[in-house]
Amino acid sequence: MRPGLGALLAVVAALTVAQSASAQSTEQIIGEARGEYDAAVLTHAAAQRALEVIDRRFYTAIFNGDRARSAGDDVRLADARSAAQALVGTLTDAMNRVAAAAGTVRSSRQLLIDLLILYQVELIELAEAAPSAAQRSDYDALLSDTSNELAELEGDVDDGSSLDPVARPDIFVDPRDGPDQILGKAQILERTAALLDTAVLAVDEEIAGLETRRDTERRQRDFMARARRFDDLNPPIGAPRRDPDVQTSDSTAVGGRPLTLDERIEAKRTYKQVLLDRRDAHLERARDFRARVRQRT
Amino acid sequence: MLPTCSWLALGVALLLPQNAAGQLRWSDLVITMGGSAERYTGNFSAVTVAVIDSTDHATAAVGEFGVRGGLILMEGERRGLTLELDGGVRQAAAMGFTLRDYAPREWVGSSALQFVQTLGSWATGYLRGGVDARAVRDRPPMPLFMQPGYTTLGGDATLVTRTFDGVAFDLIADIESADYHALRFVPQLDLLDRRAAGLELGARWGGQPSTIRFFGGVRWSQYEHQGSFDVDDPFRRDRTVRVGLGWTHMGRVIAQVGLDGTLNRSNSNRPEYDAISVSASLTTPLPGQLTLNLLGLLTAKSYVNESSFARLVPGEEADNASIAYAELVRPIRANLDGGIRLGWTRAETDIGDAYYQRFGLSFLFNYRPNER
Numbered sequence: 001m002r003p004g005l006g007a008l009l010a011v012v013a014a015l016t017v018a019q020s021a022s023a024q025s026t027e028q029i030i031g032e033a034r035g036e037y038d039a040a041v042l043t044h045a046a047a048q049r050a051l052e053v054i055d056r057r058f059y060t061a062i063f064n065g066d067r068a069r070s071a072g073d074d075v076r077l078a079d080a081r082s083a084a085q086a087l088v089g090t091l092t093d094a095m096n097r098v099a100a101a102a103g104t105v106r107s108s109r110q111l112l113i114d115l116l117i118l119y120q121v122e123l124i125e126l127a128e129a130a131p132s133a134a135q136r137s138d139y140d141a142l143l144s145d146t147s148n149e150l151a152e153l154e155g156d157v158d159d160g161s162s163l164d165p166v167a168r169p170d171i172f173v174d175p176r177d178g179p180d181q182i183l184g185k186a187q188i189l190e191r192t193a194a195l196l197d198t199a200v201l202a203v204d205e206e207i208a209g210l211e212t213r214r215d216t217e218r219r220q221r222d223f224m225a226r227a228r229r230f231d232d233l234n235p236p237i238g239a240p241r242r243d244p245d246v247q248t249s250d251s252t253a254v255g256g257r258p259l260t261l262d263e264r265i266e267a268k269r270t271y272k273q274v275l276l277d278r279r280d281a282h283l284e285r286a287r288d289f290r291a292r293v294r295q296r297t
Numbered sequence: 298m299l300p301t302c303s304w305l306a307l308g309v310a311l312l313l314p315q316n317a318a319g320q321l322r323w324s325d326l327v328i329t330m331g332g333s334a335e336r337y338t339g340n341f342s343a344v345t346v347a348v349i350d351s352t353d354h355a356t357a358a359v360g361e362f363g364v365r366g367g368l369i370l371m372e373g374e375r376r377g378l379t380l381e382l383d384g385g386v387r388q389a390a391a392m393g394f395t396l397r398d399y400a401p402r403e404w405v406g407s408s409a410l411q412f413v414q415t416l417g418s419w420a421t422g423y424l425r426g427g428v429d430a431r432a433v434r435d436r437p438p439m440p441l442f443m444q445p446g447y448t449t450l451g452g453d454a455t456l457v458t459r460t461f462d463g464v465a466f467d468l469i470a471d472i473e474s475a476d477y478h479a480l481r482f483v484p485q486l487d488l489l490d491r492r493a494a495g496l497e498l499g500a501r502w503g504g505q506p507s508t509i510r511f512f513g514g515v516r517w518s519q520y521e522h523q524g525s526f527d528v529d530d531p532f533r534r535d536r537t538v539r540v541g542l543g544w545t546h547m548g549r550v551i552a553q554v555g556l557d558g559t560l561n562r563s564n565s566n567r568p569e570y571d572a573i574s575v576s577a578s579l580t581t582p583l584p585g586q587l588t589l590n591l592l593g594l595l596t597a598k599s600y601v602n603e604s605s606f607a608r609l610v611p612g613e614e615a616d617n618a619s620i621a622y623a624e625l626v627r628p629i630r631a632n633l634d635g636g637i638r639l640g641w642t643r644a645e646t647d648i649g650d651a652y653y654q655r656f657g658l659s660f661l662f663n664y665r666p667n668e669r
Contacts (some may be wrong), residue, residue, distance in 0.1 A: 221325075
């Protein structure tokens with residue numbers, strides 16, 4: 001079912017059942033829907049701004065990492081990689097919030113459009129039944145305003161994809177941009193994609209290193225467990241000594257608990273997937289930019 | 298009694314579906330299978346073994362199966378509850394004896410419930426309680442030594458602080474009760490029954506990847522079925538002081554070195570001794586996806602008093618043991634490792650300064666069914 005259809009059906013039922021329903025009451029309902037739409041647009045804009053801030057911090061970390069790698073500064077490189085990876089959760093949350101806000105904008109806009117169409121029908125009937133030319137003229141004016149608002153809203157629908165969260169929203173095609181500027185922006189996106197590719201390679205190396213360590217730890221545990229299981233190693237006299245708090249992995253403390261190697265590997269894999277998704281999104285946008293240039297020329 | 302409870306718990310846990318009841322999941326489930334050929338040397342008797350044979354060397358072909366894993370019952374940022382399970386069976390065909398061949402079978406099982414709670418920002422507390430059980434059928438005579446069957450109940454509380462100026466402190470208190478399964482022809486196994494309590498304090502320096510820990514502890518043990526030959530204090534009571542250090546490196550290579558000194562004093566002259574043991578282990582990846590595991594444990598022991606009696610309490614034989622293992626492991630599939638192991642043990646029997654030796658060559662497979 002289309003979003004908002006339930007609400008629309010309720011409105012239609014109210015308009016049908018209540019014979020006394022007037023243009024004024026319809027206007028009130030439309031006013032409320034318009035308010036909800038405006039609020040949804042504002043919420044989306046706020047979510048988009050928040051995303052832009054986090055997105056900028058993420059790419060700053062990626063660029064810092066690239067500069068540190070070029071300069072051979074391992075400490076700064078490690079810091080930059082950690083910073084970028086630490087932002088992945090926040091970045092994903094921010095993108096989800098923008099996507100959710102975009103959904104609300106779309107559903108509230110569709111409800112408003114449907115209501116305005118109903119209102120148009122009602123205004124036409126009222127105009128036809130108007131007792132005077134002056135009243136008819138008033139209804140015509142209202143009809144004209146409603147049509148303009150509808151056209152504006154339906155135009156927004158056609159450009160609905162702009163509501164969705166994008167990577168590097170600061171790079172976009174401005175209507176005033178010429179072909180060279182658009183191509184320049186496409187190149188920026190492609191260079192960013194290349195940087196993300198480099199970051200993916202580094203993450204792959206880190207994952208491979210962690211997996212090697214995890215396997216080494218597992219084999220050490222297997223070795224000791226097998227020796228101890230049948231008392232080949234531990235005498236039964238006296239409680240077996242246990243060295244307390246020997247971490248089986250180094251840890252990045254989160255909350256009160258250190259992360260295990262498996263959890264660290266999983267976090268790296270999530271990070272890698274985010275990098276790959278963003279790389280693909282950049283390349284797709286760059287292709288789109290280049291296609292626009294070809295269309296113009 | 299067979300370690301029924303542990304096996305039952307393990308069976309129930311294995312039947313649980315993954316992710317059942319929300320957070321319930323295995324942390325590391327490993328099924329182990331293997332076989333080995335072993336040779337034992339040493340011609341003597343042992344108090345705990347009813348059958349006496351005159352051979353000075355025996356051989357055995359051994360097959361084993363085991364399962365272990367940790368079932369995470371609760372997992373939060375500040376607390377966790379884990380049930381650790383381990384069980385196995387080992388069947389040997391022992392040959393070379395004068396009277397007859399033997400087919401000893403060992404069943405082992407252990408389970409422990411551990412609760413972890415971070416205490417503010419300054420410490421982490423661990424509470425642990427568990428049961429270990431072991432049963433042996435057709436236990437052969439020496440020199441093919443096998444630990445006798447027993448059931449132990451134990452619990453400990455551990456507190457580990459955060460680091461203060463680079464030093465983290467820990468305190469461990471534990472209690473234990475051990476009941477050995479006296480058989481009809483070896484009632485002397487009851488002599489091994491004991492109650493014990495211990496306290497250990499440690500301090501650890503360093504962080505990743507290397508730490509060094511110094512520790513000191515005291516342990517009180519009561520052997521309620523052993524006489525002390527003192528009419529005023531008729532049952533054996535030991536006080537044991539242990540001090541030592543352990544160095545651990547957890548990097549691409551895992552290495553551990555330990556030095557452990559023990560002073561055992563008793564109301565009975567016979568078991569008073571001083572001992573020192575050095576242990577070292579190394580696990581390192583090698584080319585060709587191989588992993589090398591090495592373990593060495595050397596023990597030296599000297600008695601405080603001269604005695605013509607059996608030095609050790611029966612069953613304490615392996616208390617004075619030197620052990621060496623070398624193992625090469627390689628992945629066969631993503632969730633299956635295969636390996637070979639060489640083992641050597643030299644341990645004192647209950648006759649002071651008499652030792653048996655064990656050599657073994659094993660192959661093994663470790664299978665992780667939850668890995669893909």
